Amino acid sequence: MTVRATDRAATVRTMRRPRIKPEHRAYRTVDGNVRIGSVVHGIGAEVLDPDGWVWTLVEAMDGTRGPDDVVAEVTRRHPGLALADEDVTGAMDDLIRAGYVEDAGAPPPAELTAREQERYGRGMTLMRWMDLRPRASSWEPQLLLRRARVLLVGVGGTGGAAARDLVASGVGHLHCVEPDVVELSNLNRQTLFGESDLGRPKLDAALAALRALNADTTLTGERREVRGPGDLEDLLTAAKPRHPDGAPYDLLLLAADRPPEIRRWANRVCLATGTPWAEAGYRGPLVSVGMFAPGRGACWQCLRDAEAERRDLRLAPGQDEDVASPRMPWNPVNAVTAGLSGSLLAHAALTLLCGIPPVEPGCRFGLNLMVPGDPVLQRSERRDDCPACGTRPAVTTPDGEAR
Numbered sequence: 001m002t003v004r005a006t007d008r009a010a011t012v013r014t015m016r017r018p019r020i021k022p023e024h025r026a027y028r029t030v031d032g033n034v035r036i037g038s039v040v041h042g043i044g045a046e047v048l049d050p051d052g053w054v055w056t057l058v059e060a061m062d063g064t065r066g067p068d069d070v071v072a073e074v075t076r077r078h079p080g081l082a083l084a085d086e087d088v089t090g091a092m093d094d095l096i097r098a099g100y101v102e103d104a105g106a107p108p109p110a111e112l113t114a115r116e117q118e119r120y121g122r123g124m125t126l127m128r129w130m131d132l133r134p135r136a137s138s139w140e141p142q143l144l145l146r147r148a149r150v151l152l153v154g155v156g157g158t159g160g161a162a163a164r165d166l167v168a169s170g171v172g173h174l175h176c177v178e179p180d181v182v183e184l185s186n187l188n189r190q191t192l193f194g195e196s197d198l199g200r201p202k203l204d205a206a207l208a209a210l211r212a213l214n215a216d217t218t219l220t221g222e223r224r225e226v227r228g229p230g231d232l233e234d235l236l237t238a239a240k241p242r243h244p245d246g247a248p249y250d251l252l253l254l255a256a257d258r259p260p261e262i263r264r265w266a267n268r269v270c271l272a273t274g275t276p277w278a279e280a281g282y283r284g285p286l287v288s289v290g291m292f293a294p295g296r297g298a299c300w301q302c303l304r305d306a307e308a309e310r311r312d313l314r315l316a317p318g319q320d321e322d323v324a325s326p327r328m329p330w331n332p333v334n335a336v337t338a339g340l341s342g343s344l345l346a347h348a349a350l351t352l353l354c355g356i357p358p359v360e361p362g363c364r365f366g367l368n369l370m371v372p373g374d375p376v377l378q379r380s381e382r383r384d385d386c387p388a389c390g391t392r393p394a395v396t397t398p399d400g401e402a403r
Contacts, residue, residue: 011093011096011097011134012067012089012092012093012096013067014103014136015067015096015101015103015105015106016066016103016104016105016106017063017064017065017066017103017104017105018061018063018065018067018070018092018096018101018102018103018104019061019062019063019101019102019103019104020036020058020061020062020095020100020101021100021101021102021128021129021138022125023038023125023128023129024036024037024038024043024100024129025038026055026058028049028055029046032049032050032052033046033047033048033049034046034047034049034054034055034058035047036058036095036100037098037100038129042357043129043130043132045098051078051081052078053074053077053078053081053083053088054091056073056074056077056078057070057074057088057091057092057095058095060073060074061092061095061101063104063105064104067089067092070088070092071085071088071089071092074088075088096134097134098132099131099132099133099134101134102128102135102137102138103136103137106136106137106138107137108137108139109137109139109140109143111143111146112139112142112143112146116142116146116170116216117139119170120142120169120170123142123169123170124138124139124141124142127141127142127350127354127356130356130357131355131356131357132357132358133355133358141354141355141356142170144353144354145169145170145171145172145350145353145354146170146171146172147172148171148172148173148250148251148353149172149173149175149248149249149250149251150166150171150173150174150175150249150250150251150252150253150349150353151175151177151235151236151249151251151252151253152174152175152176152177152253152255153177153178153226153232153235153252153253153254153255153256153262153266154177154178154254154255154256154257155176155177155178155192155202155203155206155221155255156178156180156186156189156190156202156255156256156338157186157189157190157191157333157335157338157339157341157342158255158280158281158282158338158341158342158345159176159178159253159255159256159342159345160190160191160192160193160206160338160342161191161192161338161339161341161342161343161345161346162253162255162280162342162343162345162346162349163176163192163206163210163342164191164192164209164210164213164342165342165343165346165347166346166349167210167213167214167217167219168213168214169346169350170214170216170217171217171349172217172218173217173218173219173220174210174217174218174219174220175220175221175222175249176203176206176207176219176220176221176222177203177221177222177224177226177235178201178202178203178206178221178223178224179203179223179224179225180201180202181199181200181201181202182197182198182199182200182201182202182205183198184198186202188333188334188335189333189334189335189337189338189339190202190338191335191338191339192205192206192209192210193205193206193209201223203221203222203223206221207219207220207221226256226259226262226265227259228265229265229268229269232252232262232265232266232269233269233272233273236248236249236252236269236270236273236275237273248273248275249275250276250353251275251276251277251278251349251352251353252266252270252275252276252277252278253277253278253279253345253349254266254277254278254279255279255280255281255342255345257281257331263279263300264300264301264388266279266300267292267299267300267301267388268388270292270294271294271299271388271389274294274295275294276291276292276293276294276352276361277291277292277293278290278291278292278345278348278349278352279300279345280341280342280344280345280348281331281341282331282333282337282338282340282341283325283331284332285337285368285369285370286366286367286368286369286376287337287340287341287344287366287367287369287376288341288344288364288365288366288367288376289341289344289345289347289348289364289365289366290303290348290363290364290378291348291351291352291359291361291362291363291364292361292362293352293361293362294389296360296361296362297360297361297362297363297379297381297382298362298363298379298380298381298382298383298386299362299382299386299388299389300388301386301387301388301389302362302380302381302382302383302386302388302389302390303362303363303364303378303379303380305383305386306378306380306381306383307378307380308321336369337369340367341366344365344366362379362380362382363377363378363379364376364377364378364379365377365378
């Protein structure tokens with residue numbers, strides 16, 4: 001895309017006092033180039049600077065000057081280069097569009113109280129670090145989170161950790177769905193609960209713990225078992241009794257592992273309702289999260305089918321794939337694997353709600369605790385023959401399942 005000089009100038013002048021984000025502070029390399037955005041892969045960049053004026057530019061963008069004064073400072077310090085104002089403005093615009101600049105003169109959004117700014121200040125700086133898009137204020141992502149309405153199905157090990165992290169981070173409204181009671185065998189991993197909660201409905205205990213964590217988050221819930229796609233559809237679309245304006249949820253988080261078909265149901269219901277969603281869990285030492293958004297990348301079924309084709313399990317004819325990774329009556333788990341999966345689920349929620357970090361949905365990622373540095377990463381293109389989201393008609397089997 002070609003950006004006109006007038007458009008560049010307009011973008012630059014929306015900022016009162018442009019400042020390189022503190023987390024993206026630039027430095028000069030031994031060969032005179034400018035590195036900016038920290039040394040984190042996915043954020044940092046290196047800019048060629050043979051004449052030295054780019055370094056002057058990033059130094060001048062320190063939050064004390066307006067855009068015109070920044071341009072004047074750069075041209076004043078490099079009189080022999082015959083720099084045009086448009087050259088400096090264009091470079092400034094490139095830095096802004098790349099996400100390395102904030103407006104030091106922008107006031108925090110009026111919706112965020114001084115107490116909230118103090119409470120979430122460290123989180124704002126982390127999101128500012130990972131954010132690679134221009135914002136009117138670095139507080140905008142926190143405001144998006146504050147306005148968000150999230151439906152969480154399952155408040156056990158994964159779901160409880162996700163709820164804890166989202167509530168601590170400042171999500172505006174969290175509605176929890178959980179039918180079970182607290183049992184002794186839960187306590188090795190479901191850290192929202194304690195021994196005094198044994199025999200108590202998990203929902204009641206979870207809501208009490210979460211309300212004690214952050215009184216500013218609206219927390220609601222219901223004891224309900226999901227027995228089919230109709231239950232999920234009802235939860236997602238029957239929002240009016242819970243929300244006075246009748247607005248739907250912005251996001252579904254699935255942290256339940258039964259019935260076994262529940263992810264397939266969630267995928268189809270979210271496609272039908274246009275709801276972004278994420279699901280997470282653990283399989284022994286493998287911990288991962290999948291994040292999906294209708295119309296953007298692969299759906300859950302696309303990703304699952306692509307992964308099945310990619311794997312070579314070398315099964316004999318007629319063998320079921322479960323022989324390669326047997327399933328047990330319960331999942332081996334401790335507080336670490338459950339907590340990691342829940343935190344990954346909360347991280348995926350922040351990505352889908354705020355766009356930070358800028359990860360495209362339609363993927364699964366995580367880690368293998370057996371081999372540090374061996375990531376779990378699955379990504380696929382959207383498939384035309386996908387029975388859930390594809391453009392080709394699905395074939396229905398005698399048992400009514402779409403293939």
